[in-house]
Amino acid sequence: AAMETSSVSIGARRPPGIVRQIRREERRRDVRSVTRIRASGSKAEEYVVSDRTKRLLEGCCKIGPSETEGKPQAGGAGGGTTLEALRRVDGVWRSIRNMPEGDAAGPAPVFVTESSVRLDTNRCDYDVAVCGGTLGILVATALQARGQRVVVIERGPLRGRDQEWNISRPELESLVALGVLTQAQCDEVITKEFNPIRCGFYDGESGAPSGDASAIEPAIVTKDILNTGVKPSLLLDAIRGNFEAKGGVVLEKTAISGISVRPDGAELDTSPLDGGDGPGGITARLVVDCMGFASPIVRQARWGQKPDGVCLVVGACARGFDESANESADLIYTTTDITAIDQSKGQYFWEAFPAGSGPEDRTTYMFTYIDAHPSRPSLADLLDDYWDLMPKYQGLDSIDDVELLRVLFGYFPTYRDSPLPARWDRITQIGDASGMQSPLSFGGLAALLRHLPRLTDAMEDALLSDLLDRDCLAAMNQYQPALSASWLFQKCMSVSPGTSPPDGFINKLMRINFGVMSSLGDEVMRPFLQDVVKFGSLGKTLVTMTTREPMFVPQILIQAGPGPIVDWFRHFIALGAYDLAAGIAESPIAAPVCRALMGTAPSRELIEKARNGEAARSEADFAWDFAVLDKRQKFMLRRKVEAWKWGSGRDYDDQHA
Template identity: 40%
Template sequence: MAEVVPPPEALPASDAWWGSLRQRRRELPPTVVQQASQSLGSWEVDVVIAGGTLGIFLAAALAKRGWRVILLERGILRGREQEWNTSHQELQVLLELELLTPPEWEAVQVTHYPRGRIGFGEGPHWWVEGVLNVGVDPVSLLEFLKQHFLAWGGQVWEQTAFQSATVHPDGICLQTTKGQIRAQLLVDAMGHRSPIAAQARQGQPPDSVCLVVGSCAQGLPDQPTGDLFYSFTPAQNGYQPFWEAFPARDGRTTYLFTYCDRDPRRPSLEQLWRDYCRLLPAYQGVELAQIRWVRKLCGVFPAYRRSPLQLPWDRLLAVGDSSGSQSPLSFGGFGAMLRHLDRLQQGIHEALAQRQLNQAALALLQPYQPNLAVTWLFQKAMIPPLREKTWDPNSINRLLSRVFAAMVAAGPQVVQPFLQDVVQFGGLAQALWGVTRRDPSLVARLLPRLGLPELVEWAGHFGALGLFELLQRLTDRPELETDPQDYFWKRRREAWRYGCGQDYKLFP
């Protein structure tokens, strides 16, 4: 029997919330946003951003452009100790927008490793460079951003919680635990449990979740490489275990994660933690007694088919995890925030400057993205069926092995964007054709399990992905450049570009 290791401190509370989701009760959330017909009259600031961890990125960018910004944080604005993994390519935007100086940009990158592994079951392994290979220190990153934000005239209201908002024709009035604020625009960056997002979704529970447990620990064998997407066991206990591992400044980080629907028979976080402790010795080649635990981690990351979320009110915009703008295959929105930061800060700047703050105009800042929508079918394919007694628990590993064999064979221009949550039409078509050609019987067995309605819906998203790429190519010409004041045309072109993944540039 595996040694009993105390779980993360946050596990009971997170597990209780996950348990409530599996009970499938739909309760309407409290109303925190209301509308009023009378004018507000004046504003104290231009933008209020609720939620500091990811909100500080937009707050700093907007303050640098001269807008009056207040950032609300219900605790203290400070990054967690656990590193965020990203890449040089994704971090480059912080230099391009001059939110960090070059020495600061270098200083926040505390770990690097040369390549990451992909492998499933008994299939082959592949090594990929330039994906999640940089460990960023959130403590120093957020402190640098905070100090620049303050220097540019921004205000940080720490230990201040958002309570409610009233939308007026000419502004928005917020009630916080420290008083009232009047502004032109409210940006919701409060995360996936935002009360504003909950009201907008009318209590709709998530369509699926990604469950994560893990740790940063010492005493593990020294390995200079990482694991990006790895599995060495078949599906078990109602889920398929996947692993990630990264060198960290004070040890090695390892995650066990899985994708689940809300069936009550799916595992609890407590079950995942027990399995993590049981499987970790075989995964990392170390006995539990040799491990010195630096930090223990857990999380429940919900995903919604209706994403990104377009709020139904004027003067309100959801970003980051509140909006669900990251792929349902990823957990945590740091990478998505970096990818969309330039687009969002430019769009918000123009919306404020041109008074385009109604619901229709702001919805264009979180448009439909078919390259995210098509990934839902991949997630469903990685959730084991519970009612098929003859289902082979090794089939998910075999499917993924075939998929990545096809993508790797197509080249880094296909596999590398996919691993960074960017799906492109040509790469996806090559991967699907490669899987079908390599193992048609596996595909034939998978399709009935996915279901006809899901396949039809996916085909629509796949067609939209191709259409967006066509529109992007047709409009990406100098002669079609229009007046910089044409807010709506610029937002539509951005929607096509980002929606088909053509914003992504492959770096060596």
């Protein structure tokens, strides 16, 4: 799991006053001494968890019975508990920092094998096996709504985690059109809507005190962006209900331990865990890997490859904030300059929003972008800073003034060659496993909702056209210049080892960038805040930044380095080319030609219509087919046209029309 949470109840508990008093007494006893643990891993080092972190994590779980007490924890990004979870996640993060690269890593652990021996079956058990049930259940339900026979296999319980996902309402409502959720269910899973949404950056030169957000003028104040709080457990429960009601199969507490890819299907080795309900093996025509960052399939595909960037995040949902000031959210905020973090340097960013569990409850995340150099800090190091900085950021005297309901910590890896290119026939990645989410926000749900209509069409097309080889699957997850261009932004927001930019450099960059976007208006700013990078908007922003701050641009180039800048420029040009191609493909003259070349993708709906004698409509649907390309070429062209549109961010215009 890339992300863990220490969770406790928001129900029965001691009165906040008593909790605060106990906490204050404990704090007085708190010693700044640390517990030193000899870490395991390829490179021995000291792993330090401060007594304060231990006390707060342990206390967090003592305040009341967990909302999930008696129920097994959900897995994946965000599942888990307490100090043990912190040690475990830090252990994985340490092993990533110290991992051998390339040939030095030795042979990859084998999870996927390929064989030319056909499956001994007339028909696979399922059309699609979705591995991993967090975002996997969304994908499964969308495919099932298209008439596919789908199974979801989840190692843990399929129940969502105790945290909140923030998205924009139209993104969530896109599930209605896909038949995944009803409008009424959409309204039910929303636990909170809040406004306004702010972005702001500390300016040390202004004389403002560091640490306190109230002293920092926001660079942007907007509304209705990522302002909808969704509870994963409610969302997943509702979708699962819809999936099972229509005959979908969920196998919980069932781990997949290997996949054999054959010419006519894939065979999944499944082992029921701890009372789980899976059979010993399952066959499916297509395997959808939704097993997150830690997917064993991705591990094999990326063996020996260190992430190019990492976002470390720690945070908490806490009770006891001033209710009258708990309506707005910060999308991204800084309250300090670049600071020392253990042996490294980095810039801390903040996100904060009201939680749906109560009017005094607020979630605050502190995150930093770094690389996976061995000297980088642990999550325990970040938590130590969080206990000090969060109260200042939120105008509290001390961390003991609020009641911790949940503590969260995790790492999000980024690879520059994302989304992950398909490695095998019959296996495709979706969700965090695919690397399709923005390297800046890591909003995996938001990214999936944006791409799900396209991916559902593409997977249905691949299944009905029987085009499930590696090249066809790679065409579904192909290069997206907008995603690749975003990678440089992450790099500019981090401090590379051996470099020492001025302490205020990243804040200045952010202030200029967000100030320019704000002045260019909603058309530029709103897509960017929702992880959509568009050629025109980016171009305008860069030109305006250069004219307004000509002396600062060379500093950006020096800080990023010539290699990444050249690389980024390539993606920027590609973004322009994709935008042009998508514009032409959608133009009144070219669109019919394009459609006639691509033909109409097969779908169960069309097949049913034809079967039911609705020939007239079916013919109309299938009309305009020049029939100059074969089935495979048409499939590839359909994927290319989608790649132009989604890769250039033009899909945003449809969703937000």
